[in-house]
Amino acid sequence: EIETTKSGRERIVVTEFPYMVNKTKVHEHIVRLAQEKRVEGITAVRDESSREGVRFVIEVRRDASANVILNNLFKLTQLQTNFSFNMLAIEKGVPKILSLRQILADYIAHQKEVVVRRTQFDKDKAEARAHILEGLLIALDHLDEVIAIIRNSQTDSEAQAELMARFELTERQSQAILDMRLRRLTGLERDKIQNEYNDLLALIADLADILAKPGRVIAIIKEELDESKRKFGDARRTELMVGEVVSLEDEDLIEEEDVVITLSNKGYIKRLAQDEFRSQKRGGRGVQGTGVNDDDFVRDIVSTSTHDHLYFMTNKGRVYRLKGYEIPEYGRTAKGLPIVNLLKLDEGETIQTVINAKSDEASENNHLVFVTRQGLVKRTKEAEFKNIRQNGLIALKLREGDELINVFLTTGNEEIIIGTKFGYSVRFKENTIRSMSRMAAGVKGVTLRDGDQVVGAAAITDDQEVLIISEKGYGKRTSATEYPTKGRGGKGIKTVNITDKNGHLAGIATVSGNEDIMVMTDTGVIIRTAVDNISQTGRVTQGVKVMRLDNSARIVTFALVEPEEVVKAPEADQESGDN
Incomplete structure (x- = not known):
């Protein structure tokens, strides 16, 4: 059992040991594991057993998780034992x-x-x-x-x-x-x-x-x-288990928590806790979110959980998969680990986009919708990505010179909006795209003007808002009802008034208004702010200042994360302080 003391600390109390397990030896083993730091977070181990029964207490450090420590002890000590038996029998001779x-x-x-x-x-x-x-x-x-x-x-x-x-x-x-x-x-x-x-x-x-x-x-x-x-009959004291579940997986030893995964342009990846970033008023300067070289910048950021799956889509149209906890955790200013150390990428293959898949079991109705920079779209059933080999799986066939710009999960019956660099957008029904195999290239989603390219895409409903951020730090929210549903493949309508002041469109997303947004620059600076801090304006306006940029810096991407309930920065610091 896990008890909570009056001071708020947790402790593990063992009231029964497995049959034929020596309590003293387990005591010595746990102490040795704590001293060798193979199990972190144990402050004391003592035997309080008496004639009234067994009571073996393991004190847990205040900042440690008793559940994680207990799972580690189950794996490394005889607090939990298991045995197998041969199911050979004589059946009809x-x-x-x-x-x-x-x-x-x-x-x-x-x-x-x-x-x-x-x-x-x-x-x-x-x-x-x-x-x-x-x-x-x-x-x-x-x-x-x-x-x-x-x-x-x-x-x-x-x-x-x-x-x-x-x-x-x-x-x-x-x-x-x-x-x-x-x-x-x-x-x-x-x-x-x-x-x-x-x-x-x-x-x-x-x-x-x-x-x-x-x-x-x-x-x-x-x-x-x-x-x-x-x-x-009496109460069962053992668990009857079948197959591989008799052993603890790594996931059982990892506490589930919300994290942020960042990937730089040169392929450095790392995991950070979401509480590393305090919420700020719009217009703040942000905090340093990752350490990058002068010629590198953060390109992708994903809000996920340590137990969720992440799909990694590459420039060669392949997909890889990792769990959140498999990505190493680093400090806020650390560069991270090269992604090639985690995924078996081919030579010249780079990660183009990362998406979060919350469920272990892919639904038959769910689809992955792919949007390329040249305006092609494709949707494929998520079930086709259920079993991904370690060396990846073909996700789509890209045309020469094209690359993935976004991939997202849908229920198969939604509407999609695509935004372009020149500030145009097109909205159409998802079911106008037939479900295709993994090897297909896709169909036209938007007709691009000369020099234009896709910068973002998302699923959309009328009760949402469209959020856009420009390269020079301007942003706005616009009601989705101002974006009429048209046919797939059109040139689109204006979604922002592009000027020298706000710059080209950096990204587009759909929001409900209660999210937080994390905006990133090519110099590695990240700002986190609530979406409702960004003004709601009309479709063809240029927006308001969301992030003040240093000279020559530009916004390259942004990501939506769960709202954070923290104290806002003081008024005196909200415009100039580094929080």
Whole structure:
């Protein structure tokens, strides 16, 4: 059990050890693991056991997770033990390795046979006894005549033959009459024989009904098992597990938490806790989010969980997959780890986009929608990416000179908006794109003007807002209703008024208004602010200042993250302080 002390600290309390496990040795092992720092966060281990029972206490450091420590102890010590056994059995005379289901099925079949044979045996026995009693009742009904036959016979065999001929008795019945004691001739004994005979007839009828109805056989098996449970059953102290789940996976040892994954233009990746970035008022200067060289910059940022899957789409149209905890954690100003150390990328292959897939099981209705820089779109069922090999999987066939600009998950029946660098956008229904295989190249989503290119795409509904950010730090929110649904492949309508002041469009997304946004520059600076801090304006306006940039710096991308409930920066610092 995990207890919480009055001071708010956690401690693990063990009240039972596995069978044949030495408590003292486990104590010594845990102390050694803590000293060697193989298990972090243990401050004390003590044995408080008494005649009242076992109580073994492991104190946990205030900033550590008792659940993670306990899972580590399960894996590294004998606090949890397991054993396997051979499921080899003789089935119908043939040795076979059976599954648990097969063993149970064979056991039930065996119990059916036992009940049927037992019932048949009891029925035969009851019928034999009833047969004898039937003969005795005939003798008692003709008592004087029976006595006369016996007295007038010279031998047992002569008397037996005469009884069989006179009353149509069988050999067994006539022998039973000859063996009958005189006391059975009393009236009371006669009543006992009659009652026993009647009971046997009822029993025979019941046993015949059991043999005729398989449902009654099953009911008897269940009743007998319930009786065994009542007599001998107690609480299970072990877990019955099947297959590979008997061992703890790495994921069981990792605490689930919200994190931010950043990927630089040169392929450096790292994981940071989301609380590294405090929420600021719009117009702040931000904090340094990652360490980059002069010729590198942060290109992708994804809000995810340590237990979620991440799809990595490459410039060659391949997809790789990692879990959040598999990406190493670094400090805010660290550069990170080269992505090639985690993924088996081919020579010249780079990551183009990263998306988060929250579910382990891909839904049959979910699709991945791909949008390329040249305006092509494609959608493929997520189920086709269910099993991704370590060396990746082909996601789409890219045309020469094209690259992925965005990939996102949809339910298959949504609307999509695509934004371009020159400030145009097109909105269309997703179902106008037929579902394609992984090898397909896609169809036209937007017709681009000379020199234009796609900068972002997202699913959209009328109750949302469209958020745009320009390269020079301007942004705005616009109601999605100002973006009419048109046919796929059009040139689009203006979504922002492009000027020298705000620059070209850096990205486009759809929001509900309660998210936080993390905006990144090519110099590695990140600012986090609430989306509702960004003004809502019309579709063709240029927007308001979201981030003040240093000379020559420009915004390259932004990402939406879950809102953070923190104290806002003081008014005196909101425009000039580094928070």
